Amino acid sequence: MAEKVTIATVARHARVSRQTVSNVLNAPHIVREETRQRVQEAIAALGYRASQAARQMRTGRSRLIAVRIEPTRDGINGSVLDRFLHGLTETAEAAGYRTMLYTASDTAREIAAYDDLLSAYDLDGFVLTGTHHGDPRTAWLAERGVAFVTFGRPWDDPEAHPWVDVDGAAGTGRATGHLLARGHRRIGFLGWPAGSGVGDDRRAGWREALRAAGIDPTGLDRETEDGIAEGERSMRDLLATDAPPTAVVCASDSLALGALQAVRAADPPVAVVGFDDTPVAAAVGLTSVSQPLGDAAARCVDLLTAVLDGDQQTPAPVLLQPSLVLRHTA
Amino acid sequence: MAEKVTIATVARHARVSRQTVSNVLNAPHIVREETRQRVQEAIAALGYRASQAARQMRTGRSRLIAVRIEPTRDGINGSVLDRFLHGLTETAEAAGYRTMLYTASDTAREIAAYDDLLSAYDLDGFVLTGTHHGDPRTAWLAERGVAFVTFGRPWDDPEAHPWVDVDGAAGTGRATGHLLARGHRRIGFLGWPAGSGVGDDRRAGWREALRAAGIDPTGLDRETEDGIAEGERSMRDLLATDAPPTAVVCASDSLALGALQAVRAADPPVAVVGFDDTPVAAAVGLTSVSQPLGDAAARCVDLLTAVLDGDQQTPAPVLLQPSLVLRHTA
């Protein structure tokens, strides 16, 4: 077992003081080039690595960011978080930060988790996913001056804090545009009940695209909770109207999957487009709107590190564009 | 902004020494009940939380465990890791540990990551997933006396280190048994090329179940890489033989999905069973072998904390039983 190598070991080996070694690591420009090299060689030779615990105790910073891992609800959207997490971890590592996970079954517990993580582990920042109207979490964090970024817009005040989001309206708009280009006129929409920022945004994209094409969207959409069974039911409902749609855009792949069940035997076939490009969509050949999750995660880290590494003003938010992945359902 | 509350603040408030506060937290039995309560009240009143950094510096332990987050390969198996991670984080929190993520694109980099995590963050332990024959990672960790558990058996020496696994052979055996009970006799198997512990295990379960029923499995299985297209190809190959199977068990949901494509129009229908019970399986109604991932994660944490909290001898490995989730493909 090798002896533990500390900054003092390196200092002795390079015949300088502890502080000089510290400076080489944290403020290289104030050290003479020759000395710097000597110290660097000693570091490499001894395989020295700064103890985060000691550094953290002195500076109060941990180089740790936290992100919540949610229980996968219906399972289909699980892989979204998965890809996001991977991107986040990878980009954070490149920026010298590590990623810590936590769970929380409701908002109150989540805030308690913040408190614990901050006071026990001195976390530097948080990445929140899935914000909603009047989210108490962002208020709590902002009040205490904790650095954080949300993946998802603050639906109340776009200037409230740094955020990264994917332009859902553009996504459904693009999907609708694609269907229009294929000659569809009566294009339906299956979405969630009004009130969720994300859901309203996606619905708006579809509505505006239809309006722009001179089509009245009235009566062509349905509101329902997320889920395959719910999607199927709403789609049947839509098909039973006087002027049933010949194509439908959905707010999620779950709904789209349900819609697919409902139109299975339809002739001529009804086109279906989902949202999120989950593995399920890929497996069943469902055309879907794909979010650039890797990019989104990377931008989250960028914003967070910008705040942490001293930028005073909150960095500009980032709105990414989704793309339409064409498969054989539309 | 509230003042930082340290162990000294609590000590002053409860009119005891710092060490007594420390004892209340770490060795309550040596403190008089009355004193203990007074200190506990002070802790609660002040909202004190021990600084992990300071504790870690003194004790060398961080109460942190690390797990690798993999890039989701074909996407379908992504959610497996997802559910596992959630269970891991939740159980670890209950045991007073936090979970840290890291990425690594190959084994050499992964070992470099261990080195970094250990020397910079003083990680207490690792959870490895997906072990294979002659895995250099376990050797590296064992050599340095680092605590770790694998989710997946050590295929070379079952006593090498603590592990948790799901009995894949029992899973495919159960699936085969179910098909036999439904009257199928020629039951095929789609699996991966020989050499992977997991794959060989799953194939063996099917083979033994057939043998036990007095059926010769020869010629009824195929070896292929994982993937939907690969599954479809292998299934067509199997159907083109003199005595095509009337049912097939697959080593993964990806292969099963491919098989489903291949037998779509078959009459009488060919039964298909997948493995892993992924969201895709649920979505398309594929009968599949389900792994108790939450349990597995919890047991991983149990074993790891047992090692960390002083148990000298390596705790007994855990082999969990999968279950068959019946849907309409079998």
Add this chain to the structure above:
DNA sequence: CTCGCCGTCTTGAACGATCCAAATTGGATA
């Protein structure tokens, strides 16, 4: 020539917890 300044490097103290050895307490015993 002296002063002050700059660039470079060094020394002592501090972060907040635990370990260790020593001191105090209270009660039982001589």
Add this chain to the structure above:
DNA sequence: TATCCAATTTGGATCGTTCAAGACGGCGAG
């Protein structure tokens, strides 16, 4: 009352790093 022992409690040292302040030599300006 003095003594001893066990149960509690205490104070100082320590982990490895960075901060703050100071030391040193050389150089240009006054």
